[in-house]
Structures are given as structure tokens and as C-alpha cells.
Amino acid sequence: GDSVTQMEGPVTLSEEAFLTINCTYTATGYPSLFWYVQYPGEGLQLLLKATKADDKGSNKGFEATYRKETTSFHLEKGSVQVSDSAVYFCALTHNQGGKLIFGQGTELSVKP
Amino acid sequence: GAVVSQHPSWVICKSGTSVKIECRSLDFQATTMFWYRQFPKQSLMLMATSNEGSKATYEQGVEKDKFLINHASLTLSTLTVTSAHPEDSSFYICSARETTGGNSPLHFGNGTRLTVT
Numbered sequence: 001g002d003s004v005t006q007m008e009g010p011v012t013l014s015e016e017a018f019l020t021i022n023c024t025y026t027a028t029g030y031p032s033l034f035w036y037v038q039y040p041g042e043g044l045q046l047l048l049k050a051t052k053a054d055d056k057g058s059n060k061g062f063e064a065t066y067r068k069e070t071t072s073f074h075l076e077k078g079s080v081q082v083s084d085s086a087v088y089f090c091a092l093t094h095n096q097g098g099k100l101i102f103g104q105g106t107e108l109s110v111k112p
Numbered sequence: 113g114a115v116v117s118q119h120p121s122w123v124i125c126k127s128g129t130s131v132k133i134e135c136r137s138l139d140f141q142a143t144t145m146f147w148y149r150q151f152p153k154q155s156l157m158l159m160a161t162s163n164e165g166s167k168a169t170y171e172q173g174v175e176k177d178k179f180l181i182n183h184a185s186l187t188l189s190t191l192t193v194t195s196a197h198p199e200d201s202s203f204y205i206c207s208a209r210e211t212t213g214g215n216s217p218l219h220f221g222n223g224t225r226l227t228v229t
Contacts, residue, residue, distance in 0.1 A: 036220075043118070043205050043220040044156075089155065099146065100207075100218060104155040 002027040006090050006103035013080055013110050021075040021106045023064075023090035031092040033057075033066055033073040034100070038087045047075075047088070080110045114140050116208050118221030125196055125228055133191045133224045135206030141186040142208035146218065147179075150203040162189040196228045 007022040025033065032051045036044040048057030053068035062077045073090060090103040115138040125131050135145055143164045148156040160181050161169040168181035178200075180192040189208075193200055203225050207218040 041223075041225075043116075043222040044207075045220070046218075099158055099161065100156075102155045105153075107153070 002031070002092060002094070002101050004090050004092055004101055004103035006088075006106050009087075009105070009107035011106060011108050013108070015082055015110055015112050016079045017110075019075070019077040019080045019084075019108070021088055021090075021108070023073045023075065023103060025071050025073065025090075025092050027071075027092055027094070029094065030068075031094050033064070034091045034093070035062070035064055035073070035075050036089040036091060036102075038089065038105070040086070044089065080108070082110045082112050084108060085110045114138075114208075114210050114219045116206065116219045116221040118206055118224055120224060121222060122225040123227070125226070127197055127228055128195055130192055130194045131196055131226060133193075133204055133206075133226075135189045135191070135208070135221055137187045137208045137210075137219070140208075140210050142189075142210065143186060144209045145183060145189040146207045146209075147181060147189075147191050148205045148207065150205060150223070152203075156205060159191075193226065196226070198228045201226055201228045 003026045005024050034049045035047040037047045038044050048059040050057040050066035056065045064073050064075045087105045087107045089105045091100045093100050117136045119134045145162040147159045150156045159174045162181045162183040164183045170176045183189040203223050205223040207220045
């Protein structure tokens, strides 16, 4: 079945460092791909998405490119801030009722 | 933007009692809502898909008699944890789909922290 694999956390960075969180997926066809962010004690918020190969999703300085050839959707940010500390989830969905399949989440901690 | 309200945000109950969690779409209609469960430092596991006016579709391994889901209107779905036990303690999150189609993003509630003593 479909699955999403993320790099294990926690990831600890200093403020203004470059961030990469790896995400790869296994799926049939052409799923849509998402990154969600969860701040402590809260639900999930959509960070960015991409619906077809080579699409680049971007929001709040974060970017991710849908790479069909490598089945990847890595999240990047050029300069992280303390306020970016959260858990980040990579996810996919097909046109089949809209169920989201999540990766295991990667905790990011940014130190001042 | 679309808002999903989940209530209560936290609840403590005694073992053997039942707890109801509400999920409301505040400014849009949602024919489909999803209920997830999240264990500490783990991913979200889909429990069931709630469809307005029909029975919920449960994922494999989820006890439908224990986790009762009702989706009586286009803006409200409820999850009732019946005869709760300490192992049911978890973070429950609902989400709602604003439009049909798999490419539409889901809008999530802020979750409900359930603690069963």
C-alpha cells in the first residue's frame, strides 16, 4: 500500500541555519503531496502542497518540489527561526475519498 | 480561511465513562470528515471516515462499537469514546474536506487531549 517515510528527528538547528527534512513516498499513480506543521498542543496546519510532478509548493519561506523520478518531496528553508520549532508531517492523498497518509513526523527545534 | 472547531480541547474522564468530542466546520460545509488518533511523538493514524447522512467507514483494527461516529449535518461530526479505558488516552484530531476531490487539502481542528484515569 501507499506509504510516506520521513527522516527521523529530532532535528536541532541554530537560528538562520539551512533546513532540509527528507520525505520519500511509495504510491501508485500520481498522488498529491503535502507538508503539514503541528505546533505544540495544536492540530495540524497545511504548510504547502504540490499536485503534480515538478510542482514546487512554497509558503512562509518553506519550499518543496514534487520529484516523481525520486519519489521525494523534501522540505527546505534557507534560514530557520525559533518560531519554526514544531513537528512537520509529510503526507499524500489520492482521489479516493481523500484519505491522507502521513509520515511519522519530524520534530524541529531551533535554538537562538 | 476555512476553520474547523474541535471541542473540547482537553478532557479528563474516569475509566468506564463515555466522552463525546465534537468537530464543526465553521464557515463551510463538509460532507466528509476524518478522525485521527495521535500517540505521543508519533504520526496520525486515521481511525475512520465520517460521511454526512451515512455510516462511518472505519479503518482496519478500529473498534466501531467503541468509537462511535455520527455525522448528522454538513457542519458537525461527533466521536464518542464509549466505556473509556486508560489505553484510550490520546490526542484525537478531526479534519474536514472543503470540496470534493482528492486534491483538496484538509482543514484540521486543534485536537482534543483525552486522559482516562
